[in-house]
Amino acid sequence: MIHTDQRNFAPGQPARAGPPLHSLIESPGLFAISPGRSKPLAASHGLSEPLRVSDIRQYVYCPRIVYFNYVIPVPRVTTVKMEEGLKSHAEFSELESRRTLAKYGLEDGTREFRVQLESRRLGIAGRLDLLITTASNVYPVEFKDTRGDPGLHHKYQLVAYAMMTEEARGKPAKAGFIYVIPKKKIFKVTVDETARVFTRKIISAMVNIIRTGIMPQRTRWGGRCRDCEFRNYCRDA
Numbered sequence: 001m002i003h004t005d006q007r008n009f010a011p012g013q014p015a016r017a018g019p020p021l022h023s024l025i026e027s028p029g030l031f032a033i034s035p036g037r038s039k040p041l042a043a044s045h046g047l048s049e050p051l052r053v054s055d056i057r058q059y060v061y062c063p064r065i066v067y068f069n070y071v072i073p074v075p076r077v078t079t080v081k082m083e084e085g086l087k088s089h090a091e092f093s094e095l096e097s098r099r100t101l102a103k104y105g106l107e108d109g110t111r112e113f114r115v116q117l118e119s120r121r122l123g124i125a126g127r128l129d130l131l132i133t134t135a136s137n138v139y140p141v142e143f144k145d146t147r148g149d150p151g152l153h154h155k156y157q158l159v160a161y162a163m164m165t166e167e168a169r170g171k172p173a174k175a176g177f178i179y180v181i182p183k184k185k186i187f188k189v190t191v192d193e194t195a196r197v198f199t200r201k202i203i204s205a206m207v208n209i210i211r212t213g214i215m216p217q218r219t220r221w222g223g224r225c226r227d228c229e230f231r232n233y234c235r236d237a
């Protein structure tokens with residue numbers, strides 16, 4: 001589990017006014033956060049549509065992706081790799097529906113696949129890969145066709161889903177799981193107050209980019225630019 005802090009992060013301020021959120025995300029363990037301080041976003045965060053939960057993953061990966069998706073939308077290309085990823089996702093969901101919950105450390109529970117969720121409170125919407133519901137809890141599960149272990153971008157996408165499933169089902173979501181398909185490995189993610197506060201701040205930061213139209217700083221991890229579909233639009237990448 002990786003913890004991060006937003007001490008220098010100011011929701012509602014232009015992204016270039018202070019240290020970029022992603023620089024803090026990419027420097028885990030530097031600070032300690034004070035939980036429980038941020039207010040939930042209003043149902044209307046001023047945007048005409050809810051943001052996508054996948055935007056949270058992309059923002060944490062590189063804030064500029066949100067800029068290119070919303071502020072100056074650029075042509076998108078569906079690559080063979082993306083198509084293969086979708087196919088493997090669908091095939092894995094089919095297989096997973098026939099397996100037990102033991103590998104999640106759960107004895108029983110109901111499973112729902114491809115659950116459409118929307119939170120007016122958070123102003124986000126998305127489709128969760130799997131929702132496990134037990135007598136007392138809900139557990140969101142995301143399937144990832146990634147080569148390495150899950151990163152913070154996967155974590156905060158899952159935390160957002162946990163908050164949405166709580167709201168939708170009225171049961172606590174204290175944890176969720178990321179299933180890395182190629183490795184057949186499950187990673188448990190604790191959904192604590194720190195992670196919830198941070199997730200709300202990410203949403204606020206994305207809304208801020210869209211409202212102000214200011215291009216945020218690029219990710220400081222240059223390796224991420226190598227295969228990025230927006231590389232041609234980032235002159236400093």
Ligand code: SF4
Nearest residue numbers: 062218225228231234
């Ligand atoms: S090329 Fe690099 S800086 Fe530009 S959007 Fe992609 S990851 Fe971000």
